[in-house]
Amino acid sequence: MFETAIKWSEREFVHLPWRVERTLYSTLVSELMLQQTTVSTVINYYRPFLDKYPTVEALANATEEEVLMSWKGLGYYRRARNLHGAVKEILKKHAGIIPQDFETLLAIPGIGAYTANALLSIGGDQQAFPVDANLERIISRLYGLRKKKGPKLQKEISQLFSEGKIITNREKYSFRALAETLMDVGRVFCQANKANCSECPLSKNCMAYHMGNPLGYPLSGEKKASQKQQQLELLRILVKKDGKVLAYKKNESEWLSGQLEIPTFILESEDKKLTQYPLLNKSFDLALLKNFKTGITKYRINNFVAELSEAEFKQLGLDMSRYSFYHSDPSVSNYSTSTLKAFNKLD
């Protein structure tokens, strides 16, 4: 059933850097990078990251700040922190050797069921099946599973796999090749809103295709109520001293956690419950300030930028304990994109 597709995938995508030289560690890095990010983006970051952190030990011994700096451009920084946390645990509890059984992998913080199965199948070529939304869609179409998409269906597919009810004739396949092939088919032919069945190497055995309704599988889940956009005005304050900049590190409960931000305050917010930044009890003449627009989740943000001396900043009467001076060079300190935009505005 999968032979033609596997040959197609090997022919077309053997050059992907994480398929050229493969170890469990390189698979862990590439799988985390590829979650929520396209292959074409990851290609630019994967090799430099591995050059910098060639082993579990090298990555585990880096600081979180260094890891986040190397992750810059890939976004979704939680993945970088999960990866860093996982390798630290692997170094501490498993002497730097990535375990090769599901339960032990799952016990490592930062590794969930999908990543564990990806490590086993793609990294270790073992009989495991990493089911994410991509594989859920393809399996649902191939086997005609017309059920609502989501975690329940993904669990059901994993169950069908463990019971041997899907992907039969297993001795014929490399599970690494199979998982990668299905991922490639999902990316190239079998997308959520478009199925190019006439070109797809799986069409011969695809139930959804033969039923004439590929996009009807799986059933779409509940549509999330569209979020109302909220306007937000922030003041970002730049304080420079001796080639350094006053900033603070965003914590776990804040947007862009782990990154550095210059002191930032809410001037005006439609969302009165927003606690991401403190309110500033001092008025500034906004007409005199430069500004730039950004957005995050449902918030449309107008950012005003003011430059103050250290003495002027202290006069605002804020608790200074959260702030420190960091190197102003963005290749040394891990500033958020908004902070970098603020730097540019005042250059």
Ligand code: SF4
């Ligand atoms: S034949 Fe069509 S629906 Fe079936 S796997 Fe290929 S692209 Fe998807």
